[in-house]
Amino acid sequence: MFPLLRFLILFTLLAPTVTAQEVGQTMRQWWVECDRLGFCVSDINGFTADYEPLTVRLQRSEEPNSPVLILLTPETLITSGDAVIFDFLDGSEPILRKTDTALYNTITLSEPVDSPLLAALMAGSTLDITIGFQGTRGAQTFKVSLDGAIDTLTIMDVAQQRLGRVDAIVARGAAPADSPSDIYPSLGAETGGEDMGADEGGEIIQDSGDGHMEEGPNGSYLDLIYSQDELPPEVVRYAAEDADCGDLTAPLNEMGAVVHRDQTARITYLVPCVIGQVNVAYYVVTHDPAKGSDYALQRFELPPAQNKPDRVTILNPQWQADQNQLIATRFGDVNLNCGAYEIHNWIVAEQRFELVSYQHKKNCDGPQMMPSDFPMEWSIGEMGD
Structure with a gap:
């Protein structure tokens, strides 16, 4: 489980209201979007040394305890049984997966929120994905930036109201998976939007009462x-x-x-x-x-x-x-x-x-x-x- 410190400092978003809006946002090298039903995807392209692209997509539905799907779509034809190696270039052992079926030339991996692959993806900075294509193409390595990956997964947690729930990817806690929880209530929730006092800079912190604000340190x-x-x-x-x-x-x-x-x-x-x-x-x-x-x-x-x-x-x-x-x-x-x-x-x-x-x-x-x-x-x- 990842600590909430980085989440609170950088990407403390408004849990109660994000789900009422479609979210589409660039997060460093990644793009993340969620629809009004809470279905979220995040995309980035990786490339080989000769610039063949590989689309990497992280996808999750709003259902409680739903897995995180990792979808890999290269240009080269994929066949069943192709090996996929994830190397995070941090000295740890590479993670191996095997393709089962490749629908529309896309490898789909289903990962639980506590999988080692997701944990390494959130902690890393650069990822090499090697796909062992059959035929003359052979094994090809795609370099993928992880700059922004943890941030896009945080937005998924927020948009799907998983903050503090056991099925959150980043902001995990002890709340039940079937509870659309507001673990970090907005300022003034119990005071009807009254002034909350002054901060260290002397500025009065107010809440509009509409649930739009979440605070970090x-x-x-x-x-x-x-x-x-x-x-x-x-x-x-x-x-x-x-x-x-x-x-x-x-x-x-x-x-x-x-x-x-x-x-x-x-x-x-x-x-x-x-x-x-x-x-x-x-x-x-x-x-x-x-x-x-x-x-x-x-x-x-x-x-x-x-x-x-x-x-x-x-x-x-x-x-x-x-x-x-x-x-x-x-x-x-x-x-x-x-x-x-x-x-x-x-x-x-x-x-x-x-x-x-x-x-x-x-x-x-x-x-x-x-x-x-x-x-x-x-x-x-x-x-x-």
């Missing part, structure tokens, strides 16, 4: 907001005045705004603005009362050689709260095999984000590849500012 939380009525007016006004977003209703309903409050009382808002075919534009607002900061619209740099003004919106952002780091990915086409991958660090003293690296693949040819593998174009450490 020192008042930290991560929230998903689907209505602009739940966002501060100071955040909403930037949509029309500066970000040129127009009406936020549809983007919020589709994607939800990410709201993160850290342990110092700084709040970061990632608000969806425009939804395209493969890219979603967001604007970012920060509010840090302890630093005397009002609601500040953030601007994002490009490499100096591009000689372009800072941007108000950023594409497909991933907020890595534990590192005070925001990653943005711009895809150049629907095949997801070109574009840009940017890392921006939060500079506390200056209350702004600073571009620290920019990777760019101009040619939209070849197979899909991880954006983090795009060629490096500019780095503040190697090339200066």
Whole structure:
């Protein structure tokens, strides 16, 4: 069983309300989505050295004690009896599985929540999956990033209301599997939404009474907001005045705004603005009362050689709260095999984000590849500012 500390700090989501909304969210290298019935899937692509893709999917229904299904879909034809080896590159023994049947060229493995394979998947950082194809193709190894895997499984637990239940994957506890439990009740649940006092930064913590907030240490939380009525007016006004977003209703309903409050009382808002075919534009607002900061619209740099003004919106952002780091990915086409991958660090003293690296693949040819593998174009450490 994994401890809840990392879960509470990074991904403390709202158990009572997530199930009322469809969830779709990028979590580092993974994509996770859950429908309104609580059926959840999470996807990532792995690749061989010659760029053959392997789609890895984690899937779970909302039924109590349901297994976690691991689905592996390569391009090469799979046959019954092919061996599958999971090597987590951490010195532990690789885990071996055998294919039984391969429906639609997909290997399906059914794993209980306490299986060693799931435990290693949540704890690891990189995974090599070797499939022993029969015929001339032979054994092929696919490299898969596990950056975000535990986070997507946490969201599954939340969306399926398994927090603290015996059948949770990450946030496991002693509550019965057939109980849609709210193990972490929202602030003010017993006080009718009254003020809950001041935190260490002097900010009053209030609960709206709608069950949308779950807290981690020192008042930290991560929230998903689907209505602009739940966002501060100071955040909403930037949509029309500066970000040129127009009406936020549809983007919020589709994607939800990410709201993160850290342990110092700084709040970061990632608000969806425009939804395209493969890219979603967001604007970012920060509010840090302890630093005397009002609601500040953030601007994002490009490499100096591009000689372009800072941007108000950023594409497909991933907020890595534990590192005070925001990653943005711009895809150049629907095949997801070109574009840009940017890392921006939060500079506390200056209350702004600073571009620290920019990777760019101009040619939209070849197979899909991880954006983090795009060629490096500019780095503040190697090339200066």
